[in-house]
Amino acid sequence: MTYVDQSPTAAQQPERDEPTSGTGFRDxxxxxxxxxxxxxxxxxxxxxxxxxxxxxxxxxxxxxxxxxxxxxxxxxxxxxxxxxxxxxxxxxxxxxxxxxxxxxxxxxxxxxxxxxxxxxxxxxxxxxxxxxxxxxxxxxxxxxxxxxxxxxxxxxxxxxxxxxxxxxxxxxxxxxxxxxxxELSWVPIVLFAVVFFWTPPHTWALALRYREDYANVDVPMLPVVASAREVGRQIVLYSWVMVATSLLLWPVAGTGLLYPVTAAVLGAVFLLEAHKLWRRARNTEDLSVIQPMRLFHHSNLYLSLLFVAVALDPLLKL
Known part of the structure; x- marks a missing residue:
């Protein structure tokens, strides 16, 4: 069933600048x-x-x-x-x-x-x-x-x-x-780039789940203006660049083996999930089939474990 937002828009609703009465301190x-x-x-x-x-x-x-x-x-x-x-x-x-x-x-x-x-x-x-x-x-x-x-x-x-x-x-x-x-150097810039390329797959998966919300308020997130198939394709492209960028830290920073092995394994799993989402989105717009939140939650786990490896790698070398 298509969700229809019945709440008044900002233009229809007068601005209220007083807190709701009866609100407790904890609230x-x-x-x-x-x-x-x-x-x-x-x-x-x-x-x-x-x-x-x-x-x-x-x-x-x-x-x-x-x-x-x-x-x-x-x-x-x-x-x-x-x-x-x-x-x-x-x-x-x-x-x-x-x-x-x-x-x-x-x-x-x-x-x-x-x-x-x-x-x-x-x-x-x-x-x-x-x-x-x-x-x-x-x-x-x-x-x-x-x-x-x-x-x-x-x-x-x-x-x-x-x-x-x-x-x-x-x-x-x-x-x-x-x-x-x-001071700045190439090492944090590589990690900066990893997060940069991670952000679109992470956010578009969430936006795909809530695309009707964004459409109702005229926010042109990619899933609002493009098909799920195209969103999936973009997610896959950014995911490949993200994984490749994450592996750059190995030669740039001279890490031990823990980081590149972890980055490669996590990257392979992430790419598998991204391709699965794209495959599910090729012939349908049904979110229950596409399951975008699966990639969204996986993206959080990916970034968490990758940066844990960043912290542990120099400790293991010591």
Whole structure:
């Protein structure tokens, strides 16, 4: 059965800037935490801390790791909160996002904007004082890019929104490296590129599952404007480039055998899943047949295990 969203659009519904009455303290706290999108933060930190181990060629100083994690968490949370404020009109109409704090009016848009700004300032201060200025600048750049370029410009205007908008999610690999070394090199750039090419298959699989939501709010994600067959083909292409890029770390960084073996095995499994999705999507638009969430969940596991290998490789060499 086709889902039809009956909720009023932002143009039809007057702006409300008062929280819902009767909301308890725990609900408000949970709402503010929800604005930061904790699951996204977990994934970003997973590409930060392992790179710190790799950059240190061992176990980095605990205080430095803690400061980088705190600063990175505040920065990512700020970007997500800004995103929630700007996208509150479409979030209220989408099944996947309508339970967020702003659509439910637990937190006002003004309060969320102040919250996001405070997190951005706190992140910059923490990273500048206890890590280094380069890492602080990169975190601030990532935040600005996600909000100003992806959220405000690309997301609602082009099918390539997540391809270029996904650059913001690649910065944690750079920040993890610069936190330890205070300089950039080809090693974190390779890891940056791995996350860049990983983002489209990961996000398009999710967007394929919720394409009616995106279509209802006129967000031109690729699965909205292209057939499932074409989406599957694009996912396969990006997956091949991602796996090839991941293997570049071996010669560029001179890793041990753990990393390239792990990258090859994980890459082979990922490519198998991507090709299976494409094959299922060739002759149908039925999501129950295509099963896009299978690749989405697998992509999370792929990135997690790959960066665990990044952290463990220098430890095993020691």
């Amino acid at each position: 408000v706290v949970a709402a503010y935490v929800g604005l930061t999108k904790p699951r996204v933060i977990e994934l970003l930190l997973l590409t930060t801390v392992p790179v710190m181990f790799f950059a240190d060629r061992g176990v980095p100083e605990l205080g430095l790791v803690l400061a980088t994690v705190v600063g990175g968490t505040l920065s990512a949370g700020s970007a997500s909160a800004f995103n929630c404020v700007y996208d509150r009109d479409i979030d209220e109409q989408m099944r996947r996002t309508r339970r967020r704090a702003l659509p439910r009016h637990i937190v006002t848009a003004r309060a969320a904007l102040v919250f996001a700004t405070v997190l951005a300032v706190a992140s910059t201060v923490v990273l500048a004082l206890w890590v280094n200025l380069l890492s602080a600048g990169l975190a601030l750049l990532a935040n600005a890019f996600y909000v100003l370029v992806y959220t405000m410009v690309l997301k609602r205007r082009t099918t390539q929104n997540i391809v270029w908008g996904g650059l913001a999610g690649c910065f944690p690999a750079l920040i993890g490296w610069t936190a330890v070394t205070n």
